[in-house]
Amino acid sequence: MSTTPKDHFIDEALRKRKDQHRFRELTSYQPKGTTEVLDDREELVNFSGNDYLGLSKHPKVINRAQDFTEQYGSGATASRLISGTYTIHNKLEQKIAHTFGWEAALVFNSGFQANSTIISTLANRHSLILADKLSHNSLLNGSLSSRASFRRFAHNDTADLESQLSRAVDKDYDRIIVITESLFSMDGDRSDLEAIAKLCKKYDAWLFVDDAHAVGVWGTNGLGLTHGVSGIDLVLGTCGKAFGAFGAFLLCSSKMRDYLINFCDGFIYTTALPPAVIGAVEAGLDLIPDLSERRNRLYTNIKRMKKGIRRAGFQVGNTESQIIPIMVGGEEQTLELATALEDAGFLATAIRPPTVPKGSARIRITLSSAHTKEQIDQFLTTLDQLNNE
Incomplete structure (x- = not known):
């Protein structure tokens, strides 16, 4: 009979995920308004939700x-x-x-x-x-x-x-x-x-x-x-x-x-x-x-965010929508950027393999019509500063 613990495969799978910087954990948030959430430390501007028109x-x-x-x-x-x-x-x-x-x-x-x-x-x-x-x-x-x-x-x-x-x-x-x-x-x-x-x-x-x-x-x-x-x-x-x-x-x-x-x-x-x-x-x-005004605000936000991300030195691929990937590449670097953005007050989730192909880890920005010009500009200023440190 094998002496290996029956849950050994779980330990191995989790260890491998951690070594590859692909380990995932659940983080709880308290929604505050349409574009803000609270974690256990501070209020964050949420650039990772799918509430595109603020209807929630x-x-x-x-x-x-x-x-x-x-x-x-x-x-x-x-x-x-x-x-x-x-x-x-x-x-x-x-x-x-x-x-x-x-x-x-x-x-x-x-x-x-x-x-x-x-x-x-x-x-x-x-x-x-x-x-x-x-x-x-x-x-x-x-x-x-x-x-x-x-x-x-x-x-x-x-x-x-x-x-x-x-x-x-x-x-x-x-x-x-x-x-x-x-x-x-x-x-x-x-x-x-x-x-x-x-x-x-x-x-x-x-x-x-x-x-x-x-x-x-x-x-x-x-x-x-x-x-x-x-x-x-x-x-x-x-x-x-x-x-x-x-x-x-x-x-x-x-x-x-x-x-x-x-x-x-x-x-x-x-x-x-x-x-x-x-x-x-x-x-x-x-x-x-009947929400054409909200959609137009969202389209304006998309243009502003895409232009600013490129100005900060990142590629956004072929996006034509409210989903804007900030292409980083490596899993460890992507996690570091996501952490730095969170420390600055922004929730912008790192997306890593196997969700996306290997070598294409990214920060996935999702925009809402409820995001303000000030929130987007503050995010872009922070992103630019982090990329040029």
Whole structure:
């Protein structure tokens, strides 16, 4: 019998993470206002949240959540197919479909749950999935758990995608599914959805687009980068970012909605979202199309921050959004910069492998319309000073 302790593998894995400067820990914060948080030492300006329009603190969102709790209770108490589908769940799904201009919508408990289980429901071991190389972990999880043949195409490379599609059509796949994000969560760049949709039509492939970081912020009336693009079969939007709430939704056909209700384990076997969340999402949905002023403030903040980061001597890659990576490279150096920024009063989280490719550790800045010019300028002054010490 082995004399090695049974938890030896845990010690080894954690030791390796620490040696590589990739060890993660949970840090708790107390939110204060829309763009500030308190840790155990001081108040920090938060440049790491996804509350892009400041709706998590909007009185209408908060009030609707409170109203729904008082009227319907604190929990849905069952899964959607048992007794957890309240009238408010159906009403929200109909309202989402109507607002975004789709035939149907289906609400999920989180974006990760939705991506990982929808894709594994759509594909099987006779299918082929082609995913952008930098697709979110949830999309990759869903692809791998489906048992389908799985390949990645070069990031934002439609020529590589077409090359793989052209080879795949001669194979005996029962379906081909192309997966991408509209706006990539770690780099802030965008995919060419029009071109990808045309390729999918040409090769009779399904197209699944994660629009999580664009919904509320980009597109006509904040309806996302997929809005108005023909040829997309499924769109995933999340409510924990620009909506300022929680949960996710799929935009699809009525037939697809029926299919997922009957076959998607991630939908079938989980308790429905609580009334407070449904109320908050509904309020956000009411607000978002009319928040052009907030979106314009966010666009101004993006330009100011990108220009200042470059002036401080850092690269920001190909970002075209509120997600701005300050490229550092090494894990240890990135952690040191994040710590120095926190000491100066800014929460700007270090992102390291395996979340991003090796050698591309970065400080990931995420901006809100609620960030002030003064907060951004103070951050940029600090960044410049730290880089020139």
